[in-house]
Amino acid sequence: MEALLIIDMQNISFTPETPRWDSDGVIQRINTLATSFRKKGQPVIYIQHDGSKDNFCLPSSKEWKVLDSLDVHCNDLAISKIANNSFYKSILHTTLQQLNIDKLTITGCATDFCVDSTIKSAINHEYKVTVISDAHTTGDRPHLKAKQVIEHYNWIWKETIPINGNKIKVLSLDEYLN
Numbered sequence: 568m569e570a571l572l573i574i575d576m577q578n579i580s581f582t583p584e585t586p587r588w589d590s591d592g593v594i595q596r597i598n599t600l601a602t603s604f605r606k607k608g609q610p611v612i613y614i615q616h617d618g619s620k621d622n623f624c625l626p627s628s629k630e631w632k633v634l635d636s637l638d639v640h641c642n643d644l645a646i647s648k649i650a651n652n653s654f655y656k657s658i659l660h661t662t663l664q665q666l667n668i669d670k671l672t673i674t675g676c677a678t679d680f681c682v683d684s685t686i687k688s689a690i691n692h693e694y695k696v697t698v699i700s701d702a703h704t705t706g707d708r709p710h711l712k713a714k715q716v717i718e719h720y721n722w723i724w725k726e727t728i729p730i731n732g733n734k735i736k737v738l739s740l741d742e743y744l745n
Contacts, residue, residue: 570610570668573597574653574675574682574703576637577615579630587676587704588713591636596702596740597674598638603744610644610666613637614659614675614685617647651684660692670695672743678705678713678720690730697736698724699743 576597581587601611613633617626626647633639648657663671671694675682682703689696700721707713724735 568609568667569604569670569672570612570663570666571601571604572612572614572653572671572673572675572685573601573633573637574614574673574685575616575677576613576634576675577630578632578634579616579618580676581634585706587706588717589701590704593674593676593702593704594634594636596699598636600672600674600699600702600740600743601638601640601643604672605640605642610668611640611642612644612646612659612662613639614646614648614653614657614681616681617649648681651681652688653681653685654688654692663694668694670697672697672699674699674702676704678703678717679708680705683720683723686724686735687727690727690733690735693731693733695733697738697743699740700737701739 581590604611615631646657646659653659671689673686686696705713705716708716721737725737727735
C-alpha cells in the first residue's frame, strides 16, 4: 500500500518574506496527485511543523495551517512534527505501519530541509520512496537559487545508494501518473 506525504505546505513557509520556487505550480501538482491517491483509496497525509517548543507555528494558529489553495479532504490525515525529519518523535512511522504502508510518495517544502530529511529517514525505515521532482519547493539560498537547489536534490536522491534494493525513484508528476 502507498501513501502520499505532503510536508510543511503551511502558511508559515509561504510568506512574502519567504518566496518559494514555482509555488503555484507545485500546489497545483500536489492537488492533482492527492486527487489521484484519493481515487485509488490511498492515504493522503499532511505533515505539519509544530513549533510549540519554540513558541512559533503553534497548532491551530494561522501560520500553522495548511495553505488554503491545497485541496484538503476530511479523510486526509494530519501529523505534527517537531524537527526537519518527519519521523523524529512523531507518530508517522506508527501510523504508516497501522495502515500497512510500504511505499511513500513525497512532496512538499522545503526541498533542502524537511523534504530531504524525511526522504532519507524513510529509506532508513525501509520504505520504498518516490519523490515527485516537480512537486517540492524551496526558497533561494545565499549561494544558490531555489531552482538549482531543487535540481541538485533531485539528482542526489536519484544517486542515493539503495537500502535493501530500494532505490529512490525521482519522477515528474506526468511520469508518475503515466
